[in-house]
Amino acid sequence: MHQSTYSLGCEQVTRLVTMLLLVSSLLLLFEKLDVPLMLVFLLVLFSLLLRWHFALNPRFFLIDAAVLVVVSYFQQDAVLLLGLYIFSFASRMQLVALTPFFLYCLIKLPLPLALFPVLGLLLGLLVALWQKESDVVRREADELRLKVHRLQEEEQHLLLDYQDAQQLSRLEERNHIARILHDSLGHELTAAHLTLKALGSLLQRNEVEKALDSQAKALVRLENSLDQLKLAVRQLQRDDDTANQRFRQLFEQFNYPVDLHQSGDIEVLDPAVQQVLYSAVKEALTNIAKHAKPAMVRAQLAITGTTTRLMLENDGLFDQKNDETGNGLRYMRRRVEALGGSVAIQRDETFRLLITLPSKKEMG
Amino acid sequence: MTIFLFALQQNLKQRISLLLLLVLPLVLLFIPSMTGSLPMGFSLFGLLNLYSAFLLTRPIVEDRMQKIVVRIAASPISHAYYLSSHLLASLLLLAVQCLVFVVASILYFGPHVTNYLVLFLLYVSYSAMVLSLSLAWNSMFRSYNTSFALFSGIGSIMCLVSGLSFPLSLLPQSVQTMVRILPTYYLANGLLMLGKQSGSGVLLSAVVLWVFTGIFLLIGSKRRF
Numbered sequence: 001m002h003q004s005t006y007s008l009g010c011e012q013v014t015r016l017v018t019m020l021l022l023v024s025s026l027l028l029l030f031e032k033l034d035v036p037l038m039l040v041f042l043l044v045l046f047s048l049l050l051r052w053h054f055a056l057n058p059r060f061f062l063i064d065a066a067v068l069v070v071v072s073y074f075q076q077d078a079v080l081l082l083g084l085y086i087f088s089f090a091s092r093m094q095l096v097a098l099t100p101f102f103l104y105c106l107i108k109l110p111l112p113l114a115l116f117p118v119l120g121l122l123l124g125l126l127v128a129l130w131q132k133e134s135d136v137v138r139r140e141a142d143e144l145r146l147k148v149h150r151l152q153e154e155e156q157h158l159l160l161d162y163q164d165a166q167q168l169s170r171l172e173e174r175n176h177i178a179r180i181l182h183d184s185l186g187h188e189l190t191a192a193h194l195t196l197k198a199l200g201s202l203l204q205r206n207e208v209e210k211a212l213d214s215q216a217k218a219l220v221r222l223e224n225s226l227d228q229l230k231l232a233v234r235q236l237q238r239d240d241d242t243a244n245q246r247f248r249q250l251f252e253q254f255n256y257p258v259d260l261h262q263s264g265d266i267e268v269l270d271p272a273v274q275q276v277l278y279s280a281v282k283e284a285l286t287n288i289a290k291h292a293k294p295a296m297v298r299a300q301l302a303i304t305g306t307t308t309r310l311m312l313e314n315d316g317l318f319d320q321k322n323d324e325t326g327n328g329l330r331y332m333r334r335r336v337e338a339l340g341g342s343v344a345i346q347r348d349e350t351f352r353l354l355i356t357l358p359s360k361k362e363m364g
Numbered sequence: 365m366t367i368f369l370f371a372l373q374q375n376l377k378q379r380i381s382l383l384l385l386l387v388l389p390l391v392l393l394f395i396p397s398m399t400g401s402l403p404m405g406f407s408l409f410g411l412l413n414l415y416s417a418f419l420l421t422r423p424i425v426e427d428r429m430q431k432i433v434v435r436i437a438a439s440p441i442s443h444a445y446y447l448s449s450h451l452l453a454s455l456l457l458l459a460v461q462c463l464v465f466v467v468a469s470i471l472y473f474g475p476h477v478t479n480y481l482v483l484f485l486l487y488v489s490y491s492a493m494v495l496s497l498s499l500a501w502n503s504m505f506r507s508y509n510t511s512f513a514l515f516s517g518i519g520s521i522m523c524l525v526s527g528l529s530f531p532l533s534l535l536p537q538s539v540q541t542m543v544r545i546l547p548t549y550y551l552a553n554g555l556l557m558l559g560k561q562s563g564s565g566v567l568l569s570a571v572v573l574w575v576f577t578g579i580f581l582l583i584g585s586k587r588r589f
Contacts, residue, residue, distance in 0.1 A: 035572065038572060
């Protein structure tokens with residue numbers, strides 16, 4: 001998992017403070033620095049560097065500190081170096097571990113030098129608190145990232161569900177038409193067919209009045225059939241005005257005037273393509289309102305039997321370097337790509353969005 | 365061919381290597397010494413050893429500059445194996461240099477001037493330290509030339525003030541205290557103790573040199589691309 005910059009900063013500061021404490025301890029011991037004391041100092045430095053290089057259990061510091069306590073019986077000035085371990089314990093909030101060493105330092109060191117372990121303790125506690133805070137921030141950031149990831153997954157599922165729903169509604173529509181054709185139209189046509197057969201027999205027997213009566217009945221049956229057929233066909237037809245109107249309203253109700261050039265009929269588009277195109281235009285117009293103050297907004301919609309192309313161009317961008325891959329655009333791209341289309345962005349003096357979609361939804 | 369042998373071959377390919385390892389140590393024997401102390405060449409050898417070690421770490425820096433370490437990282441060879449092979453090859457050459465110098469000293473000064481075995485062990489400890497120091501130093505630079513340019517200045521000053529270029533006793537007392545933080549001081553101190561025939565003093569200096577070696581190895585062994 002990518003490490004948050006917060007914890008990295010915290011670790012760097014911990015090392016920096018350790019280095020500063022090391023240098024300070026060296027300066028404090030400088031006058032008394034003989035070869036054995038230098039050796040002890042170097043061993044402490046080595047033990048600290050070892051922890052930076054390898055992920056050893058922090059509890060091993062206890063052994064190092066205990067050894068230093070023993071060494072301090074022979075080399076009294078080495079007590080000061082315990083301040084470095086006190087800082088390490090405090091920065092990990094190991095208060096139980098640091099207490100005996102801290103008290104030992106306070107007992108052994110004269111007053112001005114006794115401030116060194118106190119300083120180590122305070123700095124360590126500050127670093128520990130900062131680390132704790134950083135952990136909270138990092139956890140929150142991780143949770144947010146997880147939520148965004150889940151939302152994206154949900155969106156993906158919704159898109160798939162939407163496609164399935166389109167397919168289901170089409171099948172339902174087809175079943176409904178088949179039922180109308182079978183239940184009503186079929187009956188009426190069969191009845192009309194039988195009546196016309198009877199009409200032929202009646203005419204052969206010169207029963208004109210009965211024949212006229214049958215003819216009238218057959219006509220009624222055929223008119224009924226015609227009505228049923230119209231009803232069935234109406235199920236196939238969409239409300240021609242609605243889609244065109246929706247798109248027009250979208251452009252007309254936009255905050256800025258849009259120079260719209262349209263060729264081809266939106267109605268020929270597959271409903272799924274219509275819906276995605278509609279969402280894309282809506283998103284694009286919202287983006288223009290959010291990220292620009294345009295003097296010109298130009299839209300070109302070209303619909304052919306196979307391809308639909310939308311070009312939306314505007315000027316007056318607030319930020320030329322604005323990231324192109326915001327959430328809105330990313331979701332738009334996914335929706336368009338789910339239907340086999342593509343989204344392209346050209347950023348120059350103006351912002352130009354190009355969407356290409358197949359006019360009929362690509363199945364599978 | 366193992367990395368160790370390859371590193372050995374690479375180091376010996378440098379023309380100046382043989383000069384530094386085999387010829388220059390012999391020249392140091394002819395430098396006149398002060399009376400009552402070990403020959404001056406013994407401490408000046410530390411300066412020569414320092415620059416030899418720096419030269420021997422050149423293949424490691426060049427591997428980094430030429431991005432060979434990236435290829436090594438992608439191979440089944442671990443960084444620890446690569447680095448230890450290179451360092452051991454360099455240490456072997458430095459040990460040979462020490463041996464050449466010590467044997468030549470026995471022949472030139474006679475066998476009773478000092479304990480040559482202890483002297484050799486002290487030199488080997490110092491060689492390990494300067495090798496790891498060079499590694500740590502070079503790890504801070506991307507270009508070997510820049511690294512060498514700065515090191516040649518700082519290294520010389522370090523050897524000068526720590527008692528390798530001339531006797532430590534000639535330096536002011538305040539400087540003598542300050543130079544105790546320099547790693548090169550501990551060869552001069554070791555030689556001083558050897559001159560005084562203080563076994564514990566020599567041992568302490570050697571231990572400090574090895575601790576310095578560990579510290580510099582920890583700093584310099586971090587993989588950098």
